[in-house]
Amino acid sequence: MDARVPVIVINGFLGSGKTTLLKSLIKETKEKGLKASVLINEFGKNDTDGQIVSPEINSKDIETIVDGCICCTKKSEVVYSLEKLLRKSPDVIFVESTGVANPEEIVDAFSNREIISKLFLSKMVTMIDAQQLLEQNILLDKKLQNTVETQMIAADLLIVNKIDLIDKTSKPEIITDIRENNERGKIIFTTYSTFDYKYIFESVTNKTKSLTSLFDRDSQHGNLSYTSLATITLPAPNNLNEEKFKSFLLSLHPNLLRAKGYVGLQDKNGLFLLQHVKNNTVFQKVEYHKETYLTFIGIDLDAKQIYEGINSLQNQNS
Ligand SMILES: Nc1nc2c(ncn2[C@@H]2O[C@H](COP(=O)(O)OP(=O)(O)OP(=O)(O)O)[C@@H](O)[C@H]2O)c(=O)[nH]1
The missing domain is CATH 3.40.50.300 (P-loop containing nucleotide triphosphate hydrolases)
Incomplete structure (x- = not known):
């Protein structure tokens, strides 16, 4: 057998x-x-x-x-x-x-x-x-x-x-x-x-x-490497304004290919799973008890722009 x-x-x-x-x-x-x-x-x-x-x-x-x-x-x-x-x-x-x-x-x-x-x-x-x-x-x-x-x-x-x-x-x-x-x-x-x-x-x-x-x-495609593809992960704020955050994600288009992670949203209890693909952003309420974070995957992403963008969204709320 x-x-x-x-x-x-x-x-x-x-x-x-x-x-x-x-x-x-x-x-x-x-x-x-x-x-x-x-x-x-x-x-x-x-x-x-x-x-x-x-x-x-x-x-x-x-x-x-x-x-x-x-x-x-x-x-x-x-x-x-x-x-x-x-x-x-x-x-x-x-x-x-x-x-x-x-x-x-x-x-x-x-x-x-x-x-x-x-x-x-x-x-x-x-x-x-x-x-x-x-x-x-x-x-x-x-x-x-x-x-x-x-x-x-x-x-x-x-x-x-x-x-x-x-x-x-x-x-x-x-x-x-x-x-x-x-x-x-x-x-x-x-x-x-x-x-x-x-x-x-x-x-x-x-x-x-x-x-x-x-x-x-088929072996013609060989080994591919992605020099410009990068991921950026950072701690997520727990009070993001949903609409402003969505606009921020769209502002990273077309370089941003994917974003995901766990975040807290302004005026909403609990934590949310963020799923962003192209221009579709979904927040799904979840049971999640670990550190919140955001991961961005894309081409030639500007880490400084992302850090500053998230920081500014956080500061607008506080
Ligand atoms: N509108 C729509 N959304 C879908 C469909 N299938 C999956 N999704 C959503 O698309 C998002 C990404 O789906 P995933 O299953 O996480 O995709 P994935 O290929 O595992 O993503 P990575 O692991 O990041 O590459 C999630 O928000 C899903 O709910 C579908 O048929 N229609």
Whole structure:
């Protein structure tokens, strides 16, 4: 019997809906009577995604690698984290990559001699932000555009998410775009990463694909590095004015690709999870009892401008 544990990698650009999918998949795994383990990789310093999925899974079944990509600077931590997860005897391991990870390099990070006999790559899922795909030219950085393409090339399953934010007549254009990069992957259109998860779980029992063979078909994209992509993390004020803060985030467009964190809002009790992708800003009331913080991810972000902007918002309120 093949005792290798299936790995499902969830790829996709910043804010495309990876954590939303991960949360649903953890729930679905439980409902199937199976045990999930999770490896989450965050580009920023804080484990926001781990915090978001934490109500669904025992903390011992989550490993988090922060402050860099497992496809480059954090490659060496992957084996250690996977070994730790394997000791919990999971039926399946979900890996959520950072939004700027190169899938080819992720597979390489997993192809370590010590773990390759214990795991197999069951599915490479790529989340696509429908709105972002249609406005691809908003990506300032050619390398990031390449990343989006590489994530499409690598996928078995392409989940076009956030279709509530686009004109439905654009679907054929999206399909054409995807097919230019990937001729064979299954394409599913979704909102909030909701679809029939049988397309994920059918592969859990199909132990055919090895980690090393995945990229035999395409290796031309090579190693990408992002010199201008940066994260800035700072403590968050606990009394931000919601509207002024939203305007501040919009003022950082188009350099700001993603912002997230935990904040307190003026005239509102409790703490809020901030989710900002492009021009969409959402504050969700949450139970959160640790230090508040804000993480900004973008291209050529001006740290001084961000620090001063947040400070000035705080001072306006006091
Ligand atoms: N309007 C809309 N929002 C969505 C949809 N799916 C997810 N979101 C929201 O988009 C934001 C980002 O979603 P996440 O699941 O955190 O995205 P992610 O890919 O994990 O983000 P990173 O890990 O930062 O790259 C959250 O506020 C989600 O609630 C959707 O279909 N439509």
